[in-house]
Amino acid sequence: MTRRICEHEMAVTEAVLGRRWPAACDQTLREHAESCEVCREVVEVAALLREDYDEARAAISRRDVPLPSAGQIWWRAAVHARADAARAAARPLVWGYGAAAACAVGVLAATVGVMWPSVLPLFDGLAAIRSRLTPVAFTTADMVMATLRAELPIVIGVAACLVAAPVALYFALREE
Amino acid sequence: MNAVALTDRERLLALEEAERTFPMTEDEFRAFYELTARPVWVYINRMTGDGRLADDLLQEAYYRLLRTTATFESDDHRRNYLYRIATNLVHDHRRRPRADREPLLDAEREPAPDVAGGTEGRAARRIDLARAMARMKPRERSMLWLAYAHGCSHEEIAQMLGLKTSSLKALLHRARQRLAGFLSQNAEGGAR
Numbered sequence: 001m002t003r004r005i006c007e008h009e010m011a012v013t014e015a016v017l018g019r020r021w022p023a024a025c026d027q028t029l030r031e032h033a034e035s036c037e038v039c040r041e042v043v044e045v046a047a048l049l050r051e052d053y054d055e056a057r058a059a060i061s062r063r064d065v066p067l068p069s070a071g072q073i074w075w076r077a078a079v080h081a082r083a084d085a086a087r088a089a090a091r092p093l094v095w096g097y098g099a100a101a102a103c104a105v106g107v108l109a110a111t112v113g114v115m116w117p118s119v120l121p122l123f124d125g126l127a128a129i130r131s132r133l134t135p136v137a138f139t140t141a142d143m144v145m146a147t148l149r150a151e152l153p154i155v156i157g158v159a160a161c162l163v164a165a166p167v168a169l170y171f172a173l174r175e176e
Numbered sequence: 177m178n179a180v181a182l183t184d185r186e187r188l189l190a191l192e193e194a195e196r197t198f199p200m201t202e203d204e205f206r207a208f209y210e211l212t213a214r215p216v217w218v219y220i221n222r223m224t225g226d227g228r229l230a231d232d233l234l235q236e237a238y239y240r241l242l243r244t245t246a247t248f249e250s251d252d253h254r255r256n257y258l259y260r261i262a263t264n265l266v267h268d269h270r271r272r273p274r275a276d277r278e279p280l281l282d283a284e285r286e287p288a289p290d291v292a293g294g295t296e297g298r299a300a301r302r303i304d305l306a307r308a309m310a311r312m313k314p315r316e317r318s319m320l321w322l323a324y325a326h327g328c329s330h331e332e333i334a335q336m337l338g339l340k341t342s343s344l345k346a347l348l349h350r351a352r353q354r355l356a357g358f359l360s361q362n363a364e365g366g367a368r
Contacts, residue, residue: 042352044359045355045359048301048305048359049325056222057218068235074205076235078193081193082187
Protein backbone atom coordinates (compact mmCIF):
# COMPACT_ATOMS: atom_id res chain seq x y z
CA MET A 1 0.00 0.00 0.00
CA THR A 2 1.61 3.29 -1.05
CA ARG A 3 1.52 6.10 1.44
CA ARG A 4 0.04 9.26 0.02
CA ILE A 5 0.36 12.54 1.83
CA CYS A 6 -1.22 15.87 1.07
CA GLU A 7 -0.23 19.10 2.79
CA HIS A 8 -3.84 20.35 2.62
CA GLU A 9 -5.21 17.36 4.53
CA MET A 10 -5.44 19.17 7.87
CA ALA A 11 -7.05 22.26 6.33
CA VAL A 12 -9.67 20.12 4.62
CA THR A 13 -10.33 18.18 7.84
CA GLU A 14 -10.76 21.38 9.82
CA ALA A 15 -13.13 22.79 7.21
CA VAL A 16 -15.31 19.67 7.33
CA LEU A 17 -15.33 19.41 11.12
CA GLY A 18 -15.94 23.17 11.45
CA ARG A 19 -18.96 22.76 9.14
CA ARG A 20 -17.46 25.18 6.64
CA TRP A 21 -17.25 22.55 3.91
CA PRO A 22 -17.99 23.05 1.09
CA ALA A 23 -19.89 26.33 0.90
CA ALA A 24 -18.08 28.44 3.47
CA CYS A 25 -14.50 27.43 2.80
CA ASP A 26 -11.76 28.75 0.58
CA GLN A 27 -12.39 28.34 -3.17
CA THR A 28 -8.83 27.17 -3.83
CA LEU A 29 -9.14 24.47 -1.14
CA ARG A 30 -12.34 23.21 -2.78
CA GLU A 31 -10.71 23.10 -6.18
CA HIS A 32 -7.72 21.29 -4.74
CA ALA A 33 -9.89 18.69 -3.00
CA GLU A 34 -11.68 17.91 -6.26
CA SER A 35 -8.41 16.90 -7.86
CA CYS A 36 -6.66 15.34 -4.81
CA GLU A 37 -7.42 11.72 -3.98
CA VAL A 38 -6.28 12.06 -0.35
CA CYS A 39 -8.44 15.12 0.32
CA ARG A 40 -11.47 13.57 -1.38
CA GLU A 41 -11.07 10.59 0.95
CA VAL A 42 -10.74 12.92 3.94
CA VAL A 43 -13.92 14.77 2.97
CA GLU A 44 -15.86 11.55 2.49
CA VAL A 45 -14.80 9.94 5.77
CA ALA A 46 -14.80 13.07 7.93
CA ALA A 47 -18.21 14.24 6.71
CA LEU A 48 -19.76 10.84 7.42
CA LEU A 49 -18.21 10.44 10.85
CA ARG A 50 -19.06 13.99 11.86
CA GLU A 51 -22.66 13.50 10.78
CA ASP A 52 -22.82 10.27 12.75
CA TYR A 53 -21.35 12.00 15.78
CA ASP A 54 -23.90 14.83 15.63
CA GLU A 55 -26.71 12.30 15.27
CA ALA A 56 -25.43 10.22 18.20
CA ARG A 57 -25.21 13.30 20.43
CA ALA A 58 -28.72 14.34 19.46
CA ALA A 59 -29.94 10.79 20.13
CA ILE A 60 -28.86 11.03 23.77
CA SER A 61 -31.70 13.40 24.53
CA ARG A 62 -34.19 11.05 22.84
CA ARG A 63 -33.18 8.07 24.96
CA ASP A 64 -35.58 6.58 27.50
CA VAL A 65 -32.79 6.45 30.04
CA PRO A 66 -30.91 9.75 30.30
CA LEU A 67 -27.22 9.82 31.12
CA PRO A 68 -26.59 9.77 34.87
CA SER A 69 -25.98 13.17 36.39
CA ALA A 70 -22.57 14.26 37.68
CA GLY A 71 -23.95 14.07 41.24
CA GLN A 72 -25.03 10.45 40.77
CA ILE A 73 -21.65 9.46 39.38
CA TRP A 74 -19.87 11.25 42.23
CA TRP A 75 -22.10 9.61 44.84
CA ARG A 76 -21.70 6.12 43.41
CA ALA A 77 -17.95 6.56 43.06
CA ALA A 78 -17.71 7.71 46.70
CA VAL A 79 -19.73 4.74 47.97
CA HIS A 80 -17.84 2.35 45.75
CA ALA A 81 -14.49 3.73 46.89
CA ARG A 82 -15.45 3.26 50.53
CA ALA A 83 -16.62 -0.28 49.91
CA ASP A 84 -13.36 -1.02 48.08
CA ALA A 85 -11.38 0.40 50.99
CA ALA A 86 -13.38 -1.70 53.48
CA ARG A 87 -12.80 -4.79 51.37
CA ALA A 88 -9.08 -4.08 51.15
CA ALA A 89 -8.87 -3.55 54.92
CA ALA A 90 -10.74 -6.79 55.61
CA ARG A 91 -8.59 -8.91 53.31
CA PRO A 92 -5.81 -9.64 55.89
CA LEU A 93 -8.50 -10.63 58.42
CA VAL A 94 -9.99 -13.08 55.96
CA TRP A 95 -6.60 -14.67 55.45
CA GLY A 96 -6.22 -14.72 59.23
CA TYR A 97 -9.48 -16.64 59.59
CA GLY A 98 -8.32 -19.13 56.99
CA ALA A 99 -4.95 -19.61 58.71
CA ALA A 100 -6.64 -20.00 62.11
CA ALA A 101 -8.97 -22.66 60.74
CA ALA A 102 -6.04 -24.53 59.18
CA CYS A 103 -4.16 -24.35 62.50
CA ALA A 104 -7.21 -25.68 64.34
CA VAL A 105 -7.37 -28.68 62.02
CA GLY A 106 -3.65 -29.33 62.54
CA VAL A 107 -3.95 -29.12 66.32
CA LEU A 108 -6.95 -31.45 66.26
CA ALA A 109 -5.08 -34.02 64.17
CA ALA A 110 -2.04 -33.79 66.45
CA THR A 111 -4.19 -34.20 69.55
CA VAL A 112 -5.82 -37.32 68.11
CA GLY A 113 -2.36 -38.73 67.35
CA VAL A 114 -1.12 -38.06 70.89
CA MET A 115 -4.27 -39.40 72.55
CA TRP A 116 -4.49 -42.48 70.37
CA PRO A 117 -2.63 -44.90 72.73
CA SER A 118 -5.02 -44.09 75.59
CA VAL A 119 -8.03 -44.67 73.33
CA LEU A 120 -6.86 -48.15 72.31
CA PRO A 121 -8.06 -49.97 75.53
CA LEU A 122 -11.62 -49.02 74.58
CA PHE A 123 -11.31 -51.46 71.72
CA ASP A 124 -10.77 -54.31 74.19
CA GLY A 125 -14.32 -53.69 75.48
CA LEU A 126 -15.53 -53.94 71.92
CA ALA A 127 -13.67 -57.27 71.56
CA ALA A 128 -15.91 -58.74 74.31
CA ILE A 129 -18.99 -57.79 72.33
CA ARG A 130 -17.41 -59.34 69.24
CA SER A 131 -17.16 -62.75 70.94
CA ARG A 132 -20.96 -62.84 71.44
CA LEU A 133 -21.74 -62.25 67.74
CA THR A 134 -22.63 -64.95 65.14
CA PRO A 135 -19.76 -66.21 62.88
CA VAL A 136 -20.77 -64.07 59.83
CA ALA A 137 -21.29 -60.91 61.90
CA PHE A 138 -18.10 -61.79 63.71
CA THR A 139 -16.08 -61.77 60.48
CA THR A 140 -17.52 -58.39 59.37
CA ALA A 141 -17.10 -56.82 62.79
CA ASP A 142 -13.56 -58.14 62.94
CA MET A 143 -12.68 -56.50 59.66
CA VAL A 144 -14.22 -53.17 60.70
CA MET A 145 -12.42 -53.31 64.03
CA ALA A 146 -9.08 -54.06 62.39
CA THR A 147 -9.52 -51.21 59.91
CA LEU A 148 -10.55 -48.80 62.65
CA ARG A 149 -7.65 -49.81 64.84
CA ALA A 150 -5.13 -49.24 62.03
CA GLU A 151 -6.59 -46.16 60.33
CA LEU A 152 -8.55 -44.29 62.97
CA PRO A 153 -6.21 -41.27 63.25
CA ILE A 154 -6.39 -40.78 59.50
CA VAL A 155 -10.16 -41.21 59.48
CA ILE A 156 -10.55 -38.65 62.25
CA GLY A 157 -8.16 -36.28 60.50
CA VAL A 158 -10.08 -36.55 57.21
CA ALA A 159 -13.39 -36.07 59.03
CA ALA A 160 -12.02 -32.99 60.77
CA CYS A 161 -10.86 -31.58 57.46
CA LEU A 162 -14.26 -32.25 55.90
CA VAL A 163 -15.90 -30.28 58.70
CA ALA A 164 -13.33 -27.50 58.94
CA ALA A 165 -12.71 -26.91 55.23
CA PRO A 166 -16.21 -25.55 54.42
CA VAL A 167 -15.99 -23.31 57.50
CA ALA A 168 -12.59 -21.98 56.44
CA LEU A 169 -13.84 -21.50 52.88
CA TYR A 170 -16.86 -19.65 54.16
CA PHE A 171 -14.72 -17.19 56.07
CA ALA A 172 -12.28 -16.80 53.21
CA LEU A 173 -14.88 -16.21 50.49
CA ARG A 174 -17.76 -14.45 52.21
CA GLU A 175 -16.27 -10.98 51.47
CA GLU A 176 -16.02 -11.80 47.78
CA MET B 177 -19.70 -0.67 39.17
CA ASN B 178 -20.88 -3.51 41.37
CA ALA B 179 -23.59 -3.08 43.94
CA VAL B 180 -22.20 -2.56 47.42
CA ALA B 181 -23.90 -2.78 50.79
CA LEU B 182 -23.16 0.12 53.14
CA THR B 183 -25.13 1.59 55.98
CA ASP B 184 -26.51 5.16 55.74
CA ARG B 185 -23.81 6.39 58.08
CA GLU B 186 -21.12 4.73 55.99
CA ARG B 187 -22.54 6.39 52.91
CA LEU B 188 -22.25 9.81 54.52
CA LEU B 189 -18.71 9.02 55.56
CA ALA B 190 -18.03 7.91 52.01
CA LEU B 191 -18.98 11.36 50.71
CA GLU B 192 -16.70 13.04 53.22
CA GLU B 193 -13.87 10.72 52.30
CA ALA B 194 -14.45 11.31 48.61
CA GLU B 195 -13.83 15.04 49.03
CA ARG B 196 -10.54 14.21 50.76
CA THR B 197 -9.30 11.35 48.61
CA PHE B 198 -10.52 12.05 45.07
CA PRO B 199 -8.15 14.15 42.97
CA MET B 200 -10.79 16.85 42.35
CA THR B 201 -13.60 18.52 44.29
CA GLU B 202 -17.23 17.71 43.55
CA ASP B 203 -17.73 21.09 41.88
CA GLU B 204 -14.70 20.59 39.66
CA PHE B 205 -15.96 17.12 38.82
CA ARG B 206 -19.41 18.42 37.91
CA ALA B 207 -17.94 21.00 35.54
CA PHE B 208 -15.63 18.42 33.97
CA TYR B 209 -18.44 15.87 33.66
CA GLU B 210 -20.81 18.30 31.96
CA LEU B 211 -18.08 19.04 29.45
CA THR B 212 -17.08 15.47 28.69
CA ALA B 213 -19.87 13.00 29.51
CA ARG B 214 -21.77 13.21 26.23
CA PRO B 215 -18.80 12.94 23.87
CA VAL B 216 -17.33 10.11 25.92
CA TRP B 217 -20.66 8.27 25.98
CA VAL B 218 -20.97 8.69 22.21
CA TYR B 219 -17.42 7.41 21.77
CA ILE B 220 -18.05 4.32 23.91
CA ASN B 221 -21.40 3.76 22.26
CA ARG B 222 -19.92 3.86 18.78
CA MET B 223 -17.02 1.63 19.78
CA THR B 224 -19.24 -1.00 21.41
CA GLY B 225 -22.50 -0.49 19.50
CA ASP B 226 -24.47 -0.86 22.72
CA GLY B 227 -26.14 2.01 24.55
CA ARG B 228 -26.66 0.18 27.84
CA LEU B 229 -23.11 -1.04 27.90
CA ALA B 230 -21.97 2.52 27.15
CA ASP B 231 -23.89 3.67 30.26
CA ASP B 232 -22.05 1.15 32.43
CA LEU B 233 -18.63 1.78 30.95
CA LEU B 234 -19.13 5.55 31.21
CA GLN B 235 -19.69 5.24 34.96
CA GLU B 236 -16.75 2.90 35.34
CA ALA B 237 -14.52 5.27 33.35
CA TYR B 238 -15.32 8.22 35.62
CA TYR B 239 -14.91 6.05 38.69
CA ARG B 240 -11.44 5.02 37.57
CA LEU B 241 -10.60 8.62 36.78
CA LEU B 242 -11.61 9.64 40.29
CA ARG B 243 -9.55 6.85 41.81
CA THR B 244 -6.42 7.51 39.81
CA THR B 245 -3.27 8.77 41.44
CA ALA B 246 -2.11 10.45 38.23
CA THR B 247 -1.73 14.21 38.20
CA PHE B 248 -3.05 16.33 35.36
CA GLU B 249 -1.65 19.55 33.98
CA SER B 250 -4.98 20.67 32.54
CA ASP B 251 -8.55 19.63 31.84
CA ASP B 252 -7.48 18.62 28.32
CA HIS B 253 -4.89 16.30 29.79
CA ARG B 254 -7.50 14.87 32.15
CA ARG B 255 -9.94 14.44 29.26
CA ASN B 256 -7.32 12.56 27.21
CA TYR B 257 -6.72 10.29 30.18
CA LEU B 258 -10.46 9.68 30.48
CA TYR B 259 -10.62 8.63 26.83
CA ARG B 260 -7.72 6.31 27.43
CA ILE B 261 -9.57 4.68 30.32
CA ALA B 262 -12.69 4.41 28.17
CA THR B 263 -10.69 2.85 25.33
CA ASN B 264 -9.16 0.29 27.69
CA LEU B 265 -12.58 -0.55 29.12
CA VAL B 266 -13.96 -1.10 25.64
CA HIS B 267 -10.99 -3.32 24.76
CA ASP B 268 -11.37 -5.27 28.02
CA HIS B 269 -15.01 -5.80 27.25
CA ARG B 270 -14.15 -7.03 23.77
CA ARG B 271 -11.79 -9.63 25.21
CA ARG B 272 -14.57 -11.23 27.25
CA PRO B 273 -16.29 -14.39 25.99
CA ARG B 274 -18.65 -13.68 23.12
CA ALA B 275 -21.80 -14.64 25.04
CA ASP B 276 -21.33 -11.49 27.16
CA ARG B 277 -21.10 -9.21 24.18
CA GLU B 278 -23.69 -7.37 22.17
CA PRO B 279 -23.61 -6.67 18.43
CA LEU B 280 -21.85 -3.60 17.08
CA LEU B 281 -24.92 -2.37 15.23
CA ASP B 282 -27.37 -1.31 17.91
CA ALA B 283 -30.98 -0.25 18.07
CA GLU B 284 -30.01 3.30 18.96
CA ARG B 285 -29.00 3.86 15.37
CA GLU B 286 -32.66 3.95 14.37
CA PRO B 287 -33.38 6.91 12.12
CA ALA B 288 -34.21 10.16 13.88
CA PRO B 289 -37.71 11.63 13.42
CA ASP B 290 -37.98 13.27 10.01
CA VAL B 291 -37.82 17.01 10.51
CA ALA B 292 -36.11 18.35 7.44
CA GLY B 293 -36.47 15.50 4.95
CA GLY B 294 -33.68 13.23 3.73
CA THR B 295 -33.88 11.06 6.82
CA GLU B 296 -33.86 7.82 4.85
CA GLY B 297 -30.72 8.79 3.00
CA ARG B 298 -28.99 9.85 6.21
CA ALA B 299 -30.05 6.66 7.99
CA ALA B 300 -28.78 4.55 5.09
CA ARG B 301 -25.46 6.39 5.13
CA ARG B 302 -25.13 5.85 8.88
CA ILE B 303 -25.88 2.15 8.54
CA ASP B 304 -23.28 1.88 5.77
CA LEU B 305 -20.83 3.64 8.03
CA ALA B 306 -21.65 1.37 10.97
CA ARG B 307 -21.13 -1.71 8.80
CA ALA B 308 -17.86 -0.41 7.46
CA MET B 309 -16.66 0.57 10.95
CA ALA B 310 -17.60 -2.87 12.26
CA ARG B 311 -15.15 -4.37 9.76
CA MET B 312 -12.30 -2.17 11.00
CA LYS B 313 -9.83 -3.17 13.71
CA PRO B 314 -10.71 -1.75 17.14
CA ARG B 315 -7.73 0.59 17.20
CA GLU B 316 -8.53 1.87 13.72
CA ARG B 317 -12.10 2.53 14.75
CA SER B 318 -10.96 4.52 17.76
CA MET B 319 -8.44 6.51 15.73
CA LEU B 320 -10.89 7.41 13.00
CA TRP B 321 -13.63 8.34 15.42
CA LEU B 322 -11.39 10.54 17.54
CA ALA B 323 -9.83 12.21 14.50
CA TYR B 324 -12.88 12.84 12.35
CA ALA B 325 -15.86 12.79 14.71
CA HIS B 326 -14.30 14.49 17.73
CA GLY B 327 -11.73 16.48 15.79
CA CYS B 328 -8.85 15.55 18.09
CA SER B 329 -5.29 16.39 17.05
CA HIS B 330 -2.73 13.69 16.33
CA GLU B 331 -0.99 14.41 19.64
CA GLU B 332 -4.26 14.05 21.56
CA ILE B 333 -5.16 10.80 19.81
CA ALA B 334 -1.70 9.41 20.50
CA GLN B 335 -2.14 10.26 24.19
CA MET B 336 -5.63 8.80 24.32
CA LEU B 337 -4.71 5.53 22.64
CA GLY B 338 -1.21 5.16 24.04
CA LEU B 339 0.48 5.39 20.63
CA LYS B 340 3.50 7.29 19.38
CA THR B 341 2.60 10.58 17.74
CA SER B 342 5.17 9.93 15.03
CA SER B 343 3.44 6.74 13.89
CA LEU B 344 -0.09 8.01 14.22
CA LYS B 345 -0.26 9.87 10.93
CA ALA B 346 0.61 6.76 8.93
CA LEU B 347 -1.75 4.56 10.98
CA LEU B 348 -4.57 7.05 10.58
CA HIS B 349 -3.95 7.34 6.89
CA ARG B 350 -4.08 3.58 6.45
CA ALA B 351 -7.24 3.31 8.55
CA ARG B 352 -8.94 6.04 6.53
CA GLN B 353 -8.04 4.30 3.30
CA ARG B 354 -9.49 1.03 4.57
CA LEU B 355 -12.69 2.71 5.72
CA ALA B 356 -13.10 4.48 2.40
CA GLY B 357 -12.58 1.12 0.68
CA PHE B 358 -15.25 -0.58 2.81
CA LEU B 359 -17.63 2.30 2.24
CA SER B 360 -17.25 2.08 -1.51
CA GLN B 361 -17.75 -1.71 -1.34
CA ASN B 362 -20.98 -1.10 0.60
CA ALA B 363 -22.07 1.48 -1.95
CA GLU B 364 -21.36 -0.92 -4.84
CA GLY B 365 -23.19 -3.71 -3.01
CA GLY B 366 -26.17 -1.44 -2.42
CA ALA B 367 -26.25 -0.29 -6.04
CA ARG B 368 -26.44 -3.87 -7.38
